[in-house]
Amino acid sequence: MGKTNPGNFFEDFSVGQVLVHATPRTVTEGDRALYTSLYPTRFAVPSSAAFAASVGLEPAPVEDLVAFHIAFGKTVPDISLNAVANLGYAELRFHRPVVPGDTLSTRSEVIGLKQNSNGKSGVVYVRSTAINQRGEIALDWARWVMVHKRDVDAPAPEAVLPDLAPALTAKELLIPAGLDFTRYDFVAAGEPHRLGDYEIGEKIDHVDGVTLTEAEHMIATRLWQNTAKVHFNVEARPDGKRLIYGGHIISLARALSFNGLANAAMIAAINAGAHSSPAFAKDTVYAWSEVLDKAELDAPGVGALRLRLVATRGRDESMTLRGEDGKYAPNVLLDLDYWALMPA
Numbered sequence: 001m002g003k004t005n006p007g008n009f010f011e012d013f014s015v016g017q018v019l020v021h022a023t024p025r026t027v028t029e030g031d032r033a034l035y036t037s038l039y040p041t042r043f044a045v046p047s048s049a050a051f052a053a054s055v056g057l058e059p060a061p062v063e064d065l066v067a068f069h070i071a072f073g074k075t076v077p078d079i080s081l082n083a084v085a086n087l088g089y090a091e092l093r094f095h096r097p098v099v100p101g102d103t104l105s106t107r108s109e110v111i112g113l114k115q116n117s118n119g120k121s122g123v124v125y126v127r128s129t130a131i132n133q134r135g136e137i138a139l140d141w142a143r144w145v146m147v148h149k150r151d152v153d154a155p156a157p158e159a160v161l162p163d164l165a166p167a168l169t170a171k172e173l174l175i176p177a178g179l180d181f182t183r184y185d186f187v188a189a190g191e192p193h194r195l196g197d198y199e200i201g202e203k204i205d206h207v208d209g210v211t212l213t214e215a216e217h218m219i220a221t222r223l224w225q226n227t228a229k230v231h232f233n234v235e236a237r238p239d240g241k242r243l244i245y246g247g248h249i250i251s252l253a254r255a256l257s258f259n260g261l262a263n264a265a266m267i268a269a270i271n272a273g274a275h276s277s278p279a280f281a282k283d284t285v286y287a288w289s290e291v292l293d294k295a296e297l298d299a300p301g302v303g304a305l306r307l308r309l310v311a312t313r314g315r316d317e318s319m320t321l322r323g324e325d326g327k328y329a330p331n332v333l334l335d336l337d338y339w340a341l342m343p344a
Contacts (some may be wrong), residue, residue, distance in 0.1 A: 003091060003127055004322075005021070005077065005081075005166040005335040006014060006081075006082075007077065007078075007081025007082045008078060008079065008081070008082065008147070009082050009147060009148055009149055009150035009151075010115065010121060010122040010124065010147045010148065010149045010150075010187060010255055010282070011149055011150060011151065011154040011157075012150075012221070013110050013113060013124050013147075013274065014110060014113075014157070014251075015110055015111065015112065015113055015157075016109070017109070017110040018107060018108070018109050018110075018313055019075075019078045019079065019107065019109075019110075019126075020026070020107045020326070021077070021078055021095040021105070021106045021108065021109045022074070022077065023074060023225060023226065024074075024103050024104065024140070025068070025070050025073075025074065025103065025104050026101065026102070026103040026104075026119060027062060027066065027070065027098055027099070027100050027102050027103070027104065028100050028101075028102065028115040028337070029100050031062055031066050031070075031100070031223070032046065032062045032063070032066070032100070032126065032326070034082055034206045034219075035063055035065075035066050035251070038216055038219065038220050039251045039252055039254075039255040040208070040210065040252075040255045040256065040257045040258075041251075041255040041258065041265075042190065042255075042262070043061060043063070043071040043255070043258060043262070043266075044185075044188055044190070044265065045057065045060070045061065045190040045265045045266055046060065046062055046146065048188070049208060050177055051185065051188055051189070053177060054184075054185060055180055055181055055183070055184060055200075055265075056176075056178035056179050056180040057097060057176060057178065057179065057247075059100065059101075059138045060069075060097045061097030061098055061099050061168040061176075061266075062098055062099065062100065063251075063269065064094050064098075064267040065095075065102065065214075065247070065250065065251050065254060065292065066132070066277050067091070067094070067098040067138055067139055068096055068139060068141075068247070069220075069223075069224040069226075069247050069251070070104050070123075070130075070224055070225075071106045071128065071130035071138065071139060072106075072224065072226070072247060073129070073224035073227075074104070074106035074225070075108050075227040075257040075262060076127070076225075076226045076227050076228050077227050077333070078108070079108060079126055080122065080145045080147065080228050081227060081229065082147055082228075082229070083145050083146060083147055083148075083228055083230065084121050084146040084147065084148060085145070085146050085230075085243070085246075085275065085278070086143065086145045086246050086275060087123065087143075087145060087146055087275065088133075088143065088144055088167075088267075088272065088273050088274045088275070089141055089142065089143045089165040089270055089272065090141070090143070090164040090165065090270075090272050090273075091140075091141060091142050091165055091168065091192045091269075091270065091271075091273075091304060092139065092140070092141030092143045092269055092270035092271075093138045093139065093140060093141070093162055093168065093173070093174055093192060093268070093269045094138070094139045094160035094266075094267060094268060094269065095136070095138055095139060095140070095174050095280075095317050096132075096136060096137075096138060096174070096177070097101065097176050097266075097287075098138055100123060102132045102133065102138070102161065103132060103133040104130045104131070104132060105130065106128055106129065106130045107125040107128070108127065108128040108129075108133075109126065109127050110124060110125070110126055111125050111127050111142065111160075111162040112124070112125030112144070112161050112162040113157050113158075113159065113160055114159045114160070114161060114321060115124070115149075115156035115157065115159070116146070116326050117158070117198075118203070118249075119149070119152050119341055120148065120149055121146050121147060121148050121149055122146070122147060122149065122156070122157075122224075123131050123144050123145070123146050123147075123161050123246075123325070124144065124145055124146075124147050125143075125160075125161070125221075126142065126143060126144075126145075127140065127142045127162075128140065128141055128143070136293055138310070141270065142164055143163065145305070148191060151180055151263045154215075164270070164329070165193075165271075165339060166269035166272065166273065167306070168269045168276050168297035168302050168339065169269055170293070170295055170297065170306075170339070172269070173229055173269055173297065173304055173339055173341075174251045174268065175266045175268070175297055175298065175299045175302060175341070176266070178214050179299045179302055179341070180299065180300045180301060180302075181265075181299070181300065181301035181302045181342075181344065182245060182261075182300045182301035183301075183340075184263075184301065184343040186263070186332070189262050189265070190258070190262040191262035191263055193261075193263055194263060194303075194342065194344065195264075195294055195296070195303035195304075195305060195342055195343065196342045196344070198291050198294060198305060199291060200291050200292065200293060200294065201290070201291065202290070202291045203288060203289065203290045203319045204257075204260040204262075204286045204288060204290075205258045205289055205317065205319060206257050206258075206260055206262075206286070206287045206289065207258045207259055207308065208256050208259055208286070209256075209283065209284045209285060209286040209287075209314075209315060210252055210256065210284065210285055210336050211284045212248075212252075212280070212281050212282065212283050212285060213281055213282075214242065216331055217242075217244045217245060217248050217281065218231065218242070220245065220248050220251075221245045221248065221320065222243075223340045224247070226285055226339070227248075228245070230242070230243040231243055231244070231245050235289050240261055241280050241281075242280070242281070243278040243279075243280070244278070244280060244281070244283075246275040246334070247340070248279075249275070249279055249311050249333055249334050250286065250311075250334060250336060252287075252311070252313035252341050253285065253310075254267070254308050254309065254333055254335070255286040256285070256286070256311075257287055257289055257307075257309055260289070261289060261307070261340070263342045264340035264342050265306070265341055265343075266309065266340065266342070266343055267279075267338055267339070267340055267341075268304060268338075268340065268341050269338060269339045270336065270338045270339075271306070271337040271338060271339070272336075272337040273334070273335070273336045274328075274334070274335045274336075275333065275334060276328040276332045276334065276335055277328070277330065277331075277332060278312070278333075279313065279333050280325075282315045283333075284314060284315075285313065285333065286311070286312050286314065286315040286331055287309060287310065287312070288310050288312070288316070288319045289308060289309050289310070290307065290308040290310070290319075291305060291306070291307060292306040292307060292337065293305075293306035294306065294310055296344045297341075297344070301343055302341055302343070302344060303341070303342055303343065303344030304339050304340065304341055304342070305339070305340050305342050306337070306338070306339050307338055307339075307340060308321075308335065308336070308337050309334070309335075309337075309338065310327075310336075310337040311333045312331045312332055312333060313331045313332075314331055316329070316331055321335065329342060341343045
């Protein structure tokens with residue numbers, strides 16, 4: 001029994017603790033193919049090597065979220081194996097595109113702790129960094145997760161809440177070396193819309209929906225080597241249901257956003273994210289977006305669009321985020337604030 005890993009519980013964490021996560025993962029073309037089979041993604045840069053080369057990216061990168069899922073999955077055995085739920089993200093920046101052949105390794109530092117009032121769990125805040133085989137940062141981010149206590153009578157630690165930026169500015173975005181959208185092929189990409197065609201405050205209903213299945217979400221979660229019990233084991237939750245990994249909803253919503261945002265070609269940063277309600281198999285997921293900001297960048301022909309991406313259970317043509325009480329509408333599954341690179 002002493003050789004197995006039961007995972008860390010809330011009282012096992014301390015502020016300043018550094019966790020080096022096991023199992024580095026080499027990205028392959030298989031990851032690109034499986035991602036495309038799991039999500040209805042059609043963005044041109046990760047789909048076409050020729051298109052990627054035409055905008056200065058060679059070899060062609062995989063979807064930005066492939067890198068995120070792989071890096072995130074490394075953290076689960078040490079941080080969220082005993083999670084109640086993953087709660088949110090902040091300050092996520094993609095430092096450079098990830099291409100097949102890159103090997104990602106991840107480490108995390110505990111930057112905050114707060115026990116919940118029920119004394120049965122607490123929130124752990126971490127900052128995680130994924131590096132490639134050359135020691136270069138691929139992406140880094142902060143997240144917070146609710147974790148069970150092993151012993152409800154264990155004393156509560158001093159509450160430490162990290163100071164996280166509500167959003168990154170356009171100037172803080174990292175543009176891939178060589179990126180050039182001056183010869184961007186709008187016909188191949190699928191839509192004619194560029195940065196100037198979007199207005200701050202505009203909302204876009206992405207129209208399409210996808211019904212969640214048990215098989216697909218478990219394949220996806222295993223693909224990312226995410227071992228959180230709540231995603232696989234029906235005995236891990238009192239309701240006997242397998243919770244859909246929040247990242248699965250992020251990728252699904254991002255893929256659905258192609259219809260109306262086909263030229264939001266690459267994710268540069270995630271400012272904030274909240275999984276406002278749990279999702280389960282048989283839920284049908286739709287998505288809509290709101291334009292929050294936009295900016296022209298230094299790279300040739302490249303602009304940035306700041307977007308709120310909202311995933312809902314069932315289609316919401318009114319595109320309502322919150323009720324009159326200020327709380328998330330009950331059908332909202334995901335509220336994701338991110339910056340995307342697109343032709344200016």
